[in-house]
Amino acid sequence: MTQQDTRKGVMMMVAVTFIFAMQDGISRHLSEAYNTYMIVMIRYWFFALFVIAMAARTRGGLRHAIRAKRPWLQALRGILLVVQIYVIIFSFVQNGLINTHSVFICYPLIVAALSGPVLGEKVGWRRWTAIAVGFVGVIIILDPGKGLFTMGAVIPLLSAVIFAAYALLTAYVGHSDDGIVSFFWTGIVGVVFATLGGMFFWEPMSLGDWGWMALLCLTATSGHYLMIRAYEMAEASALQPIAYLQLVWGSILGMWAFGDVLHLHVAIGAAITVGAGLFTIWRARVKARQILMAQKD
Template identity: 60%
Template structure:
């Protein structure tokens, strides 16, 4: 059974967004110097080692962690996340953190919209209106006159779709599987897929960048654990508004560290998206009382 604790889920989502924002900054730096697929592969090597060591210390060991009521769906989740990460990091390289995350901000709207048909959660007409307003914000961000619209804008948009599906599937398998089992499949299946892709793009890395890579590996493991726990303890539609904080954290990093700029249409569109997300949270609380 899935426990329900919306407050805990919200705080876990806030922590997840901060960790992922730091991770995105590290990924942007490394993928600007080395092949994206290689960077993701090395990150997954550490991630898988962490997952296996954690599973081995728990009751029942690796065999218990691997036991799932939906092993094929778990495996699909793990593979899907690898593809999403590769696609999104490419977006960082071509568009930067600010604009990539502005487009990627559509993923919580996709989760809210799909939480009904996929998870059976109730999505009322008011939330559908909010979702529509949010996607209007996405259109504003992508307008050609704003400079963001380009073939490259499709990269983070595709990543948003993949990540929304990953989040929904994580919530779905949490109905029968523990967070430890989901974590196990995310790491073990992920490392196989990441290595199968990245092994063809190996490049030598400098000593300082190996240090940044180590930090990237640590944030990767921590972020995915908190994300799994988030969807295990709270409904997807309730915690998604707080996922927008990753846009704030990552944009600040892009502006301060990488000297990126925030275009007016990106700021306006993002404000609509965040407002729509906050409204969905308010509606969820109203229904709960």
């Protein structure tokens, strides 16, 4: 992997964070007028087609993609992701893009905290300290001293917990199934679950909003495609820190399009949480390098 490949991968990941932030904004816009279940269902119809097309192009095709060694865990992953999307879109409408993303960015810390019991990874005192500091940042964002620690404020935290569980299961099944198998099951199980949840909530949509719906589907598929290409070009350790840019894009969009307000305590808490998250990513990279060097010796 060349330096040029890494540079292209990083640039693609920057584009991915922007596209996903736009996707979040469109999801909020549509869910303020229509029910979330229908929005997610239509979005998954297009996503499933994209997943099938990607799987068909890989070695072994659909026959390989469908053969999961841990089908029940793969199915659980797909369901968890749909539920997480329901929860975070609800939070976008209730709390805005800024407040939602500012809390949701703690999910890497939850993954790091649970990687020991779930994945058997060793988490040292430095990362435990960073995890604790990161959650202090989340508490600052939620601002319990001013009575803002309400159920509505906890919703993005619930979304982060669900997504962390999805990420941990993804890592766990990755020991037995390759990436395309997991990707295929995410889309297929997801579309079935989302359709079962949304088919009873269909409502007429205006022509203009169908245009927004088409744009939502386009951002979802293009964002995932660029993310796959980015991970093909660059190592995950180089791309993971870039993911925090979605908070920046989402905040700008929230203020510009929806009139969201960036409060000082949210900015301070988010900065603390992001800093702690970046530190855990760096420590994980250091530990991986140390293990690799020990194996070579």
